[in-house]
Amino acid sequence: MIPLVVRGTPLGIEKPIIAKVIRDAEKDRQWPSRVFVGPVPSNTVDVPSFSALISEEPLDGFRDGQLKAPLVHSVPTAHLNQGDVVRIDPDGVVRTLYRRGSPHNTLFATERCNSFCVMCSQPPRDVNDQWRVDEMLRTVELIDVEAHEIGISGGEPTLLDDGLLSVIRAAKDRLPNTALHILSNGRLFRYSARAEEIAAIQHQDLMFGIPVYSDLDSEHDHVVQARGAFEDTLLGLQNLGRCGVPVEIRVVIHKFTYSRLPAVAEFIYRNLTFASHVALMGLEATGFAKGNMEALWIDPADYRNELEEATLFLSARGMNVSVYNHQLCTVAPAVWPYCRKSISDWKNEYHPVCEGCSVRSECGGLFMFNLRSRISRSLRPISEPAEAASTLSVAPSPTTSP
Amino acid sequence: MRAGFFRSRDEFEAVRDGSYRILPFRFMRWGGGRVFVSNDVGEWTFLPDVDFASFAEGRLDRSSAAYGTLKGKHFLTDSSSTLPIQLLATKYRTKHGFLDGFTSLHMFVVTLRCDHSCPYCQVSRVTEDRDRFDMSAETAERGVEWVFQSPSPLLKVEFQGGESLLHFDRIRHIVDLVEERNAIEQRDVEFVIATNLSNVSDDVLDYCQKHEVLLSTSLDGPEALHNQNRPRPGNDSYARVVANLARSREALGHDRIGALMTTTERSLAMPEEVVDEYVRQQFTSIFVRPISPYGFAVRTKQAYKYQTDTFVNFYQRALSRVIDWNRKGVPLVETYAQLLLRKLLTPFPTGYVDLQSPAGMGISALVYNYDGDVYASDEGRMLAEMGDFSFRLGNLHKDGHGDVMGGSYLRGLIGQTVTATTPQCSECAFAPFCGSDPVYNWATQGDVVGHRPTSGFCRKHMALFRHLIGLLESDDRFTRDLLVSWATGDNA
Numbered sequence: 104m105i106p107l108v109v110r111g112t113p114l115g116i117e118k119p120i121i122a123k124v125i126r127d128a129e130k131d132r133q134w135p136s137r138v139f140v141g142p143v144p145s146n147t148v149d150v151p152s153f154s155a156l157i158s159e160e161p162l163d164g165f166r167d168g169q170l171k172a173p174l175v176h177s178v179p180t181a182h183l184n185q186g187d188v189v190r191i192d193p194d195g196v197v198r199t200l201y202r203r204g205s206p207h208n209t210l211f212a213t214e215r216c217n218s219f220c221v222m223c224s225q226p227p228r229d230v231n232d233q234w235r236v237d238e239m240l241r242t243v244e245l246i247d248v249e250a251h252e253i254g255i256s257g258g259e260p261t262l263l264d265d266g267l268l269s270v271i272r273a274a275k276d277r278l279p280n281t282a283l284h285i286l287s288n289g290r291l292f293r294y295s296a297r298a299e300e301i302a303a304i305q306h307q308d309l310m311f312g313i314p315v316y317s318d319l320d321s322e323h324d325h326v327v328q329a330r331g332a333f334e335d336t337l338l339g340l341q342n343l344g345r346c347g348v349p350v351e352i353r354v355v356i357h358k359f360t361y362s363r364l365p366a367v368a369e370f371i372y373r374n375l376t377f378a379s380h381v382a383l384m385g386l387e388a389t390g391f392a393k394g395n396m397e398a399l400w401i402d403p404a405d406y407r408n409e410l411e412e413a414t415l416f417l418s419a420r421g422m423n424v425s426v427y428n429h430q431l432c433t434v435a436p437a438v439w440p441y442c443r444k445s446i447s448d449w450k451n452e453y454h455p456v457c458e459g460c461s462v463r464s465e466c467g468g469l470f471m472f473n474l475r476s477r478i479s480r481s482l483r484p485i486s487e488p489a490e491a492a493s494t495l496s497v498a499p500s501p502t503t504s505p
Numbered sequence: 506m507r508a509g510f511f512r513s514r515d516e517f518e519a520v521r522d523g524s525y526r527i528l529p530f531r532f533m534r535w536g537g538g539r540v541f542v543s544n545d546v547g548e549w550t551f552l553p554d555v556d557f558a559s560f561a562e563g564r565l566d567r568s569s570a571a572y573g574t575l576k577g578k579h580f581l582t583d584s585s586s587t588l589p590i591q592l593l594a595t596k597y598r599t600k601h602g603f604l605d606g607f608t609s610l611h612m613f614v615v616t617l618r619c620d621h622s623c624p625y626c627q628v629s630r631v632t633e634d635r636d637r638f639d640m641s642a643e644t645a646e647r648g649v650e651w652v653f654q655s656p657s658p659l660l661k662v663e664f665q666g667g668e669s670l671l672h673f674d675r676i677r678h679i680v681d682l683v684e685e686r687n688a689i690e691q692r693d694v695e696f697v698i699a700t701n702l703s704n705v706s707d708d709v710l711d712y713c714q715k716h717e718v719l720l721s722t723s724l725d726g727p728e729a730l731h732n733q734n735r736p737r738p739g740n741d742s743y744a745r746v747v748a749n750l751a752r753s754r755e756a757l758g759h760d761r762i763g764a765l766m767t768t769t770e771r772s773l774a775m776p777e778e779v780v781d782e783y784v785r786q787q788f789t790s791i792f793v794r795p796i797s798p799y800g801f802a803v804r805t806k807q808a809y810k811y812q813t814d815t816f817v818n819f820y821q822r823a824l825s826r827v828i829d830w831n832r833k834g835v836p837l838v839e840t841y842a843q844l845l846l847r848k849l850l851t852p853f854p855t856g857y858v859d860l861q862s863p864a865g866m867g868i869s870a871l872v873y874n875y876d877g878d879v880y881a882s883d884e885g886r887m888l889a890e891m892g893d894f895s896f897r898l899g900n901l902h903k904d905g906h907g908d909v910m911g912g913s914y915l916r917g918l919i920g921q922t923v924t925a926t927t928p929q930c931s932e933c934a935f936a937p938f939c940g941s942d943p944v945y946n947w948a949t950q951g952d953v954v955g956h957r958p959t960s961g962f963c964r965k966h967m968a969l970f971r972h973l974i975g976l977l978e979s980d981d982r983f984t985r986d987l988l989v990s991w992a993t994g995d996n997a
Contacts, residue, residue: 221511318577320584324517334588341595359514366577373548373578373852374592376599395511419986420851420993 105449111157111178113195120173121200121241122154124187131186134245138191140183143174155191157183188245190238200242201250207447208246209254210239212267216259218288219328222357222392222399227258236266243273252282261291268300275306282308289313289350290332292339302346310379312351313340316360318370326359337374344377351380357392357399361406368413372420381417383410384445385428388476396476403433404481411435430457431466433479439465446470460484519584523567528589530580532557533934541974543934545925546596547848548578551978596852600937603854603861603869606657608910610858610870612883613648613679614665615640616672617875620703621737625769625796627887629667639672640875647901648873649682653690654906663697663721665872665883670700673709680716697721701735702749703742710756720753722746724764724786726772726779734769750786764788768795773815776823784830784837792840793823795965813961817968824972831987838991845973846992848938858882860940862930864922867898867915877901879909881918884944896944918943921953929957935970 122138125131128149136154143158150156155173162176175195183189186203201208213235216227239255246253253274260267267285274283283306292298301309313336316326320333343350352371356364364383371381385403386392392399403410410426415437417424426438427445434442444451444467453468460466462485469478533541540557543549552560556571560581565572567583575581579596582589617638619629630638640648652660662683664676680696687694696718713720725734728743735742753762764783766772772779776793783791795816820841827839844857858865859882866881873879877900880886885896896918899909909915922941924930930941945962946955957963976984 219511319573320586320588321514321517321519325512325514328511330517331586334586337588337592341591363573363577366573370577373596376852419989 105182106179107182107199107449109179109182109197111175111195111197112161113191113193114162114174114176116155116173116175116191116193116195118193119238120155120191121238121245122189122191123245124157124183124185124189125153126183126185136241136245138189139172140180143176157189157191157197186247188242200238201246201253203247205448206251207254207449208250208252209256209447210242210270211235211257212239212255212260212270213258213262215262216257216288217262217290217329218259218332220391221326221328221359221395222355222386222390224387224390224392225256225258226390233263233266236263236270239270240273243270243277246278246281248278248280250278250281252284253278255283255285257286259288259290260285261287261289261297268304271301271304271306271309275304279307282310284310284312284351286312286353288327288332288336289339289343290335292342293335295342295345298339298342298346298348301343302348310349310351311343312353312382313343314353314355315340315367315371315375316354317363318366319363322359322363326355340375340378344375349379350375350377351382352378353382353384355384355386356401356403356406356410357386358401359399361401361409364406364409364413365416368416372417372422379423381422381424382445383413383424383426387428387470387472389470389472393472393476400477402477402481403429403479407433407435407481411438414438414441428467428470430469430479430482431462432460432483432485433481443467454478454482456482456484458484459486461486518567519586523583525563525565525567525576525581525583527561527563527581528579528593531932531934531936541934542575542580543937544578544580544593545937546579546593547600547852547937548580548596549849549934549937550574550578550580599852600854603856603865606655606659607868608655608871609657609659609856610661610663610865611648611652611655612663612665612870612872613640613645613675614667614872614874614886615645615669615675615679617667618671619666619668619701620671621668621701621735621742623735625734625767628665628890635672638667638875640675640873641877642675642678644873644875644877644901645675645679646682647877649679649686651871651873651879651901651906652683653686653692654910657692659693659695661695661697663699665699667875668701668703669698670705670709677712680712680718684716695719701742701746702753703737703745705749705753707756710753713753713761714757720757720762722750722762722764723767724782724788725766725769726775727782730771730775730779731782733771734767747786759787760789763790765792766794768793768816768819773819776819777826780823780826780830780837784835789836790838790840790843791823791827793820794841813964813968817965817972820969821972828984828987832983841969842973842988843991845938845969846977846988849970849973849977850989850992859942862922862924862936862940863919864941864943866896866918866922866943867910868919871898873901879904881915882944884942884948888944888948893948895947918953927954927957929963935967938970939966 122136123131123134125137125139126141138155138157139153140157143156143162151171153172157178157180158176159180175191175197178197184203187199188201190198190200213232214228214230317323323333324330340350352375354367386399388396414424414426424441425443426441427443429442431439431442446467450471451468452471452474454474457463530542530544535541538554539551540554542552552571559565560575579589579593617628617630618632622631669676676698683694698718699721702722724746725731731743732740766779780791824839824842827837830837844855847855858869870882871879872883872886874886879898879901881896881898889897898915922943924936924939924941927941930936942962943953947953950956977988
């Protein structure tokens with residue numbers, strides 16, 4: 104696990120600072136806001152050219168104003184690499200907003216949400232955090248133009264309204280080579296004007312990842328704990344589809360959803376044929392899911408057949424389908440070609456039994472949280488290379504990953 | 506709300522009392538205690554008789570498997586939400602996407618002359634009289650004007666005969682005209698020459714290669730059968746097809762030449778041999794077609810010599826042979842099954858103009874005859890060769906495109922071909938996957954709407970749908986997966 108939030112002792116930080124991490128002061132000189140991470144003071148560093156300084160060493164001798172830049176000291180910095188983007192708060196918290204070279208960078212849009220999913224990994228709070236729009240805009244300014252993909256998540260990003268539009272526009276202008284993947288429940292797109300506004304931006308590589316948990320309204324509404332949500336989401340998907348905005352359908356599998364997986368697959372094929380990608384996802388034992396584990400947990404071994412049927416149904420029909428968050432040993436070998444290493448690197452771990460596994464390097468492993476909660480009884484090292492070789496043929500990759 | 510204290514499923518049901526409304530559906534007693542249920546967007550399922558009765562009477566249990574299936578496929582709704590209707594509308598629109606572009610298939614009959622004298626052929630003349638049976642340059646130019654009057658983004662230009670290559674100069678003329686015009690129009694254009702391949706010069710192959718022209722030929726089965734079906738001087742039709750097939754594939758690429766087979770009375774005893782011949786000639790698909798009841802075929806009474814049931818039996822044996830070849834690792838598609846399966850198993854329309862509702866006459870396909878007459882379908886011009894001009898829409902030299910295509914005559918014809926309104930089709934559970942053939946109805950029953958109980962067309966399709974659905978429901982997983990792959994594959 105990689106820590107993304109650390110706390111140190113602040114000196115002279117009056118308001119949040121968002122800046123590019125610099126360890127080698129000779130490089131990355133072009134960025135408008137830079138923070139030096141390393142031994143302070145250092146003869147090689149032109150202190151005034153930095154927005155702030157971060158030091159792992161205690162610097163108790165310093166006082167406000169003694170250095171020409173705000174400072175956080177006594178803070179772990181091993182995870183901070185050249186080119187990362189951090190936010191430094193007045194209380195000394197250093198939060199990583201972007202990691203150079205990582206495929207798993209996500210901008211956090213808002214804590215607010217208009218649904219209340221039973222397995223939400225990021226339980227919503229009803230707070231006014233419109234300031235995050237500014238944070239996202241400032242972060243986008245500091246993201247490498249080479250970045251392959253950036254996610255936007257929440258909460259429900261569409262609640263930011265024009266704020267989300269401005270972030271998408273900024274990403275389009277600043278990051279012409281970067282895919283943008285936005286996680287949304289899609290409900291607000293039932294108002295076609297909202298979908299049209301997104302389409303009008305003409306972002307070069309945008310996709311909305313939107314969950315559909317059942318082919319039946321009452322089951323979907325139950326999962327998201329919001330009456331009418333199924334109608335909102337399906338109308339929203341239709342509007343996005345009509346406007347030509349690419350959508351990905353995300354199905355999280357747990358005890359409430361596993362039995363209708365094949366029916367959901369057929370529903371998606373018949374009603375959401377235009378979807379660019381379908382992701383069938385294992386449950387992450389964090390947030391609400393952690394507290395609701397007793398009600399939600401079902402061992403992947405017990406929905407192995409449903410997952411195989413749904414995956415192969417969609418694949419046979421030319422739909423682009425992926426299986427996320429499942430260890431190879433827990434799914435049918437026929438499903439292996441569709442399994443992706445989907446778990447973000449900072450929360451990705453392996454079980455001790457995985458040590459001797461012959462396909463570990465192909466396997467996405469586990470969520471760190473699940474490792475401490477529930478694991479499948481079918482978790483085992485795969486020892487037979489023949490078993491692995493015959494099934495690990497390459498299936499078409501999705502255009503974006505989570 | 507704290508985690509662990511979410512509201513129960515029941516709280517999200519639209520109604521407490523388990524009531525629901527039935528959405529439009531069709532059904533058919535299947536036998537074996539089951540009912541086949543379908544709707545107009547092409548969703549279908551089977552229900553046990555008892556569940557079907559409960560469903561129809563409004564007392565199907567909400568917790569039953571059948572309830573979930575019927576609700577998910579939009580056979581019933583239990584809320585006041587308009588979502589099911591909107592999704593049905595989207596699916597209906599998708600299924601009828603073939604109407605979007607208007608006329609996409611344009612057939613030019615460049616000559617009626619032919620070196621063959623096939624008894625089942627409706628439209629050929631063994632003659633040297635070029636002036637009488639060849640398409641003139643002026644007619645071709647007007648025809649190309651009509652092609653581009655269609656707004657369709659896809660244009661398929663097909664050359665028919667007679668033996669079309671006997672008037673290759675006109676084909677080249679038309680291809681050049683279309684290409685010239687398309688430099689501005691920028692449509693997606695495909696050229697196909699239907700030819701018996703008895704004479705194909707290197708010049709022709711060279712031209713086809715340069716202009717990406719596809720060839721479509723006739724192969725009726727093994728040598729003896731083919732030569733009996735397709736007589737020509739020297740009785741060497743088969744040898745010529747096989748030799749020129751090889752040359753054409755060499756020049757154009759293996760997959761640039763397709764073949765069609767026609768079933769005759771002689772074929773009926775040998776479906777396996779016919780299929781095997783297609784494998785021997787390394788085709789990857791075979792289209793098992795009955796002979797059509799038009800033109801010379803009617804005159805020689807060929808078409809009525811065997812009954813529909815005999816053909817269906819022949820078809821089923823041929824299909825079974827095709828499946829066997831696949832089981833042995835030889836990929837081979839039966840094209841008609843593929844078409845019907847695509848209708849059954851996918852949300853998409855097909856580009857096949859001869860089985861749709863409304864019929865494809867004019868709105869999907871037009872035929873420009875050698876003499877400038879415009880027909881609603883290839884079968885329509887075949888009838889005309891017998892003196893029945895019922896499906897002649899007009900003439901390239903006398904009539905305007907708009908007057909013909911927007912005129913009351915074509916509208917009247919099309920209006921009679923919507924299966925939702927034609928007797929018996931309107932209640933048939935297979936209608937969402939079927940279509941109408943007004944020329945067939947007219948030719949065999951003297952009426953465009955037709956009479957289903959005595960229709961060979963209806964009888965054949967009822968049998969084919971039942972057979973294919975039976976295979977999809979069978980325990981034979983190989984066959985099921987194969988049929989799905991036909992319906993959903995890239996070649997569909």
